[in-house]
Amino acid sequence: MRINPRYINRLVRMGLNVQAYFTVGILIIIVAIIFFKGFPHTNFAFILSFPEDMGREGGIFPSIVGTIQLALLSILLATPLGLGTAIFLTEYTKESLFTKFIRFGVESLAGIPSILYGLFGFIFFVIKLKMGWSLLAGVLTMTIMILPTIIRTSEEAIRAVPRQLRIVSYSLSASKWETIKKVVIPAAIPGILTGIMLSIGRAVGETAAIIFTMGSSLRLPLSLMDSGRTMAVHFYILAREGISMEKAYGTAVVLVLSILLINILAYYIMNKAIARYS
Amino acid sequence: MDTFALRTNKLNLYYGDFHALKDVDFQVYSRAITALIGPSGCGKSTLLRCFNRMNDLQDDVRIEGEIYVHDERLEDIDIINLRKKVGMVFQRPNPFPFTVYENMVYGLKVHGMGHRRAWREIVDRCLHSVGLLDELKDKLHTPALELSEEIKQRLCVARLLTVEPEIILLDEPCSALDPIATMRIEELMIELKERYTILIVTHNMQQAARVSDYTGFMLLGDLVEFGETSQIFTSPRDERTEGYITGRYG
Numbered sequence A: 001m002r003i004n005p006r007y008i009n010r011l012v013r014m015g016l017n018v019q020a021y022f023t024v025g026i027l028i029i030i031v032a033i034i035f036f037k038g039f040p041h042t043n044f045a046f047i048l049s050f051p052e053d054m055g056r057e058g059g060i061f062p063s064i065v066g067t068i069q070l071a072l073l074s075i076l077l078a079t080p081l082g083l084g085t086a087i088f089l090t091e092y093t094k095e096s097l098f099t100k101f102i103r104f105g106v107e108s109l110a111g112i113p114s115i116l117y118g119l120f121g122f123i124f125f126v127i128k129l130k131m132g133w134s135l136l137a138g139v140l141t142m143t144i145m146i147l148p149t150i151i152r153t154s155e156e157a158i159r160a161v162p163r164q165l166r167i168v169s170y171s172l173s174a175s176k177w178e179t180i181k182k183v184v185i186p187a188a189i190p191g192i193l194t195g196i197m198l199s200i201g202r203a204v205g206e207t208a209a210i211i212f213t214m215g216s217s218l219r220l221p222l223s224l225m226d227s228g229r230t231m232a233v234h235f236y237i238l239a240r241e242g243i244s245m246e247k248a249y250g251t252a253v254v255l256v257l258s259i260l261l262i263n264i265l266a267y268y269i270m271n272k273a274i275a276r277y278s
Numbered sequence B: 001m002d003t004f005a006l007r008t009n010k011l012n013l014y015y016g017d018f019h020a021l022k023d024v025d026f027q028v029y030s031r032a033i034t035a036l037i038g039p040s041g042c043g044k045s046t047l048l049r050c051f052n053r054m055n056d057l058q059d060d061v062r063i064e065g066e067i068y069v070h071d072e073r074l075e076d077i078d079i080i081n082l083r084k085k086v087g088m089v090f091q092r093p094n095p096f097p098f099t100v101y102e103n104m105v106y107g108l109k110v111h112g113m114g115h116r117r118a119w120r121e122i123v124d125r126c127l128h129s130v131g132l133l134d135e136l137k138d139k140l141h142t143p144a145l146e147l148s149e150e151i152k153q154r155l156c157v158a159r160l161l162t163v164e165p166e167i168i169l170l171d172e173p174c175s176a177l178d179p180i181a182t183m184r185i186e187e188l189m190i191e192l193k194e195r196y197t198i199l200i201v202t203h204n205m206q207q208a209a210r211v212s213d214y215t216g217f218m219l220l221g222d223l224v225e226f227g228e229t230s231q232i233f234t235s236p237r238d239e240r241t242e243g244y245i246t247g248r249y250g
Helices: A005-041 A046-047 A059-089 A097-111 A114-128 A135-159 A163-171 A176-205 A208-211 A231-240 A245-277 B045-048 B079-085 B100-111 B116-129 B149-161 B180-194 B205-211 B229-234 B238-243
Strands: B005-017 B017-028 B033-036 B061-069 B086-091 B169-171 B196-202 B214-219 B222-230
Touching: A005 A245, A046 A059, A046 A245, A059 A097, A059 A135, A059 A176, A059 A245, A059 B229, A097 A135, A114 A135, A114 A208, A135 A176, A135 A208, A163 A176, A163 B205, A176 A231, A176 A245, A176 B100, A208 A231, A231 A245, A245 B229, B005 B045, B005 B196, B017 B045, B017 B196, B017 B214, B017 B222, B033 B045, B045 B169, B045 B214, B079 B086, B086 B149, B100 B116, B100 B149, B100 B238, B116 B149, B149 B180, B180 B205, B196 B205, B205 B214, B205 B229, B214 B229, B214 B238, B222 B229, B229 B238
Parallel strands: B033 B196, B033 B214, B086 B169, B169 B196
Antiparallel strands: B005 B017, B005 B061, B214 B222
């Protein structure tokens, strides 16, 4: 029996529609629940004041600062390192066993669960290198964790730059490095920024790797050797130890809003970069 | 001044096992337009690319014989200086995906030429040389990729002029353009030959006949015939040349 293709068409269309709405629907439900439960507890005082009684009272100011410090510092470390690797892989090597090995290493690194990064960071940075639970140990662990994302997105962005542009640059007697610096990287900027933004999102949302390395001190981290906690860790501890569900949801609201803010900012920067370079 | 801006002596080029140029003895006169014609795959672009060492960018290329730029051996010239002296315009217009101004100052930046303050003047002068100044002087900060194909190609020529080359290599510069744009680029070439030596590779025989002073005909890696354009097109000495220009093949 042959089913009328028009009928199948309609069915497929409907199915795909449902799938798309399903994804958006889940997002909306999650955000709605968090806002419904957390928004009444969120205000400027909550954002700007210090926690009291293990977080049962007061605000989340130190964890906001801790989140920003962690994300910013690990991006500052991982971006040059990752971009450098990507440039090396795309511009300075030919496909060989060696590059396959590096790429395999990068992909494996991307597949490791974050708790293992936490464990490694704990054993290596915290214990072996005697950093203790500290912002520094957290940043270094997070850097290793986001490195694969930055390498892979940058590599793809660089590969997408037409070879012709490099040839033109050479014909204008630019050297290889000048060509990379002045043509290839600028043309690849939108893709590179995407990787950086994804990585910031990951750093902001991470808990497992952070608890083990940065610790969970409620104080404001004032130096690299201070322990501290990020919003995600704060949320986890409040909820996990039953300290205060209200404060946990309040934290979640701030966390979700900041991720939203980062995405909007990323979108804005990316559009500017695309407008300038394409 | 020497009469030949570019010259080759028994030039052979191999891509791996493929013998792409065979014992080519070729000259390009200063301040004139020399055209290279011939069917696809005859080696004319390969020959052109020898002069600014663009073939170096490909793997597995082997070159034998001598190439001279103004009586100086190609190997003795530093590659950066060579490519500054011998500029190139490609088949497809290929501005960088930046603004018009960024495109124009790229070469200046790379060579650290002049002061930032003097750049604007150089940009204006070079845009003027290609007849784009009026068109683009208010659009310097718009993306170059938004321009029409012809304007893009002119911009590429102007971008090249900023680094003050002596010799300009044109690799089928009009093949992506419509007939009117082609005519304008041809007029531009004729203006430019007052100050520059031009070598152009073209598929279009009429183009060679219209703009060039000298023409070389290539076939299967051989430079079959070289001479004044009027002679090549009216009384070719080699019957293969005659066959090509009368459209018997190619």
